[in-house]
Structures are given as structure tokens and as C-alpha cells.
Amino acid sequence: MNVEATLFCGQSFSWTKIQEETYLGVVGDRAVQVRQKGDNLVIERVDDQPLTQEDEAFWRVYFALDIDYISLQNKFKNDDKLKPCVEFGQGIRVLRQPFFETLLSFILSQNNHIPRIAGIVERLRAQFGPRITDTIYGFPKPEQLACLEVEDLAPLRAGFRARYVLDAAKKVASGEIEEEKLSSLPDGEARKLLMTICGVGPKVADCVLLYALGRYRVVPMDVWMKRAMAQLFPNGMPPCAEGYEGIAQQFIFHWARTQKTMKNH
DNA sequence: AGCCAGGGAGTCG
DNA sequence: CGACTCCATGGC
Numbered sequence: 001m002n003v004e005a006t007l008f009c010g011q012s013f014s015w016t017k018i019q020e021e022t023y024l025g026v027v028g029d030r031a032v033q034v035r036q037k038g039d040n041l042v043i044e045r046v047d048d049q050p051l052t053q054e055d056e057a058f059w060r061v062y063f064a065l066d067i068d069y070i071s072l073q074n075k076f077k078n079d080d081k082l083k084p085c086v087e088f089g090q091g092i093r094v095l096r097q098p099f100f101e102t103l104l105s106f107i108l109s110q111n112n113h114i115p116r117i118a119g120i121v122e123r124l125r126a127q128f129g130p131r132i133t134d135t136i137y138g139f140p141k142p143e144q145l146a147c148l149e150v151e152d153l154a155p156l157r158a159g160f161r162a163r164y165v166l167d168a169a170k171k172v173a174s175g176e177i178e179e180e181k182l183s184s185l186p187d188g189e190a191r192k193l194l195m196t197i198c199g200v201g202p203k204v205a206d207c208v209l210l211y212a213l214g215r216y217r218v219v220p221m222d223v224w225m226k227r228a229m230a231q232l233f234p235n236g237m238p239p240c241a242e243g244y245e246g247i248a249q250q251f252i253f254h255w256a257r258t259q260k261t262m263k264n265h
Numbered sequence: 266a267g268c269c270a271g272g273g274a275g276t277c278g
Numbered sequence: 279c280g281a282c283t284c285c286a287t288g289g290c
Contacts, residue, residue, distance in 0.1 A: 010271055011271090106271080106272095107272095109270090109271055109272080110270095110271085110272035110273060111269090111270060111271095111272050111273080111285075111286090111287095112270055112271085112272085112286095112287080112288095113269080113270035113271085113288085113289080114270080114271075115270095115288090115289085116270080116287070116288060116289080117270090117271090119288090120287095157286080157287060157288085158286080158287085159285070159286030159287050160273095160274095160284090160285045160286055160287095161285090161286080162286095164273085198273090198274080199272090199273065199274085200273085201272060201273045201274085202272090202273090203271070203272055203273085204271095204272070204273080207271075220271070221271090222271035222272080223270090223271075223272095224271065225271080253271075257271085
């Protein structure tokens with residue numbers, strides 16, 4: 001597992017690097033330090049309490065430890081174009097993040113860059129989330145945001161996205177949008193339902209499906225991905241990615257985003 | 266100063 | 279449908 005690439009390849013905005021191979025993350029109401037140790041990761045709670053069984057189950061889901069990435073990567077390497085992307089991003093895993101915070105994070109991501117998205121998410125937690133330590137706050141529940149007005153979100157400096165955040169919170173809090181309902185629907189239908197939220201278009205919906213609901217066939221297409229796909233896979237994802245196109249996408253995205261020279265096309 | 270950032274809504278044709 | 283503008287903020 002490549003912890004750093006996994007945490008900073010644009011699928012999550014709730015981690016910070018605190019020292020070499022050590023990262024601080026807040027997910028839901030859990031704050032942990034994660035360390036890369038060889039090929040493995042070591043997780044410690046910031047309150048120095050031992051991980052409970054519930055914690056372990058949670059992080060197992062979060063890091064998708066049930067998925068065999070070794071064989072998945074080997075499968076991807078059967079394609080000559082996909083192979084260098086996989087080798088470049090060896091050990092990247094697609095996370096399975098909590099639904100509501102993934103939804104809000106990617107609503108905030110539109111026409112925005114990663115460091116600033118992380119900043120807004122951090123202020124959102126600090127302002128409205130449950131206190132974990134003096135300086136660390138968890139992610140607020142939909143109900144805690146649903147009753148707010150746009151002016152209340154001013155300190156976040158989220159700009160025009162503030163009203164989108166509130167619409168999402170209201171629709172989730174009211175049950176109009178339900179994670180279980182989304183899970184019961186096929187990709188296309190789930191996507192449509194998500195897009196009834198103001199501020200959720202195809203790209204944001206796909207990010208939620210892939211990064212929160214584990215829909216591994218879904219491929220979110222931003223400018224970088226479109227560019228990379230046009231250059232590498234004009235006929236679509238290679239057959240060896242069948243069923244896991246979204247995971248293949250993550251390797252391609254990470255590769256494309258770091259190839260600054262591609263900007264000249 | 267101007268451009269861009271893991272887009273989407275609103276409008277016009 | 280497609281194209282086009284605006285959206286609010288901050289970093290470079």
C-alpha cells in the first residue's frame with residue numbers, strides 16, 4: 001500500500017502530512033495518525049486510546065482492505081497504456097469514505113483546487129462538527145447543517161458553493177436523499193437521484209458513487225481525465241479494467257495530474 | 266493582472 | 279441537445 005499517494009491523489013481532502021510517512025486524518029468523528037510501515041499502514045487514535053474493534057472495522061472499510069489490489073494491479077498491467085500508470089501509482093487504493101462528507105467535499109470541489117477544498121472542509125468541521133480534541137473536530141451531521149442559512153457558512157469562504165452545501169444537507173437530513181436508497185439503485189439511477197441536489201452534476205455524482213459507495217465501474221471525468229483518456233484511451237477503458245474502471249481511473253488520474261507537460265496539449 | 270482550480274446552474278439558440 | 283457566461287475565492 002502507498003499511503004501517501006492514496007491520501008493525496010484527489011479522492012479525499014481530510015488528511016494532512018505531519019511528518020515523513022505520517023499523516024493526520026479526520027473521518028467522521030474519528031481522528032487518527034496513519035503511518036506507512038513498509039508495505040503496511042499503522043493506525044493510532046489521536047487520543048492515544050487503543051483502536052476498538054469498531055474502529056478496526058471502520059478503517060478496514062475505509063481503506064478497502066477487503067479488495068485484493070495486488071491482483072487488480074496485475075490485471076491492469078495487461079494493458080500497455082495502463083501499465084505505466086499503475087506502476088507510477090503502485091499501492092494507490094480507492095477509499096470508501098462516509099457518504100455525507102464525501103458528498104459535501106465534492107460539492108465543494110467544483111471549480112476549486114485541492115488545497116483550498118481541504119481548507120474549506122477543515123473550517124466546516126471546526127465550525128459545526130463535534131469536538132474531538134482542543135484543535136480537532138469531526139465532520140458535522142446533516143441535521144446540524146440543515147437548519148443553517150447561507151450567511152452562517154460565510155466563515156467557510158466557500159463562495160457560491162455555500163447554498164449547495166445547505167441544499168445537500170437538507171435533502172439528506174429529510175431523507176429525500178438516502179444512502180441505502182442509492183445503494184439499492186443501479187449506477188445510472190443513483191446518479192440521477194444524486195443530481196437532484198443543487199450543485200451536484202455528473203462529475204460530483206460520480207465521485208460520490210465511486211469514493212463513498214464503492215461503485216468501481218464509475219469513472220468521474222474532470223478536465224485532466226478527459227485529456228488523459230483522449231490521449232491514452234480514445235476508445236475507452238481497456239478490457240482488463242472491466243468492472244473496475246473507476247479504480248483504473250484513479251491510477252490514470254494520478255499519473256496525468258503529475259505530468260505537467262501534458263498541459264501543452 | 267490574469268489565469269486557473271477534480272463543475273454546475275442559468276440562459277439562449 | 280450544445281455553447282456560452284457567470285459563479286466566489288485564493289494561489290501563483
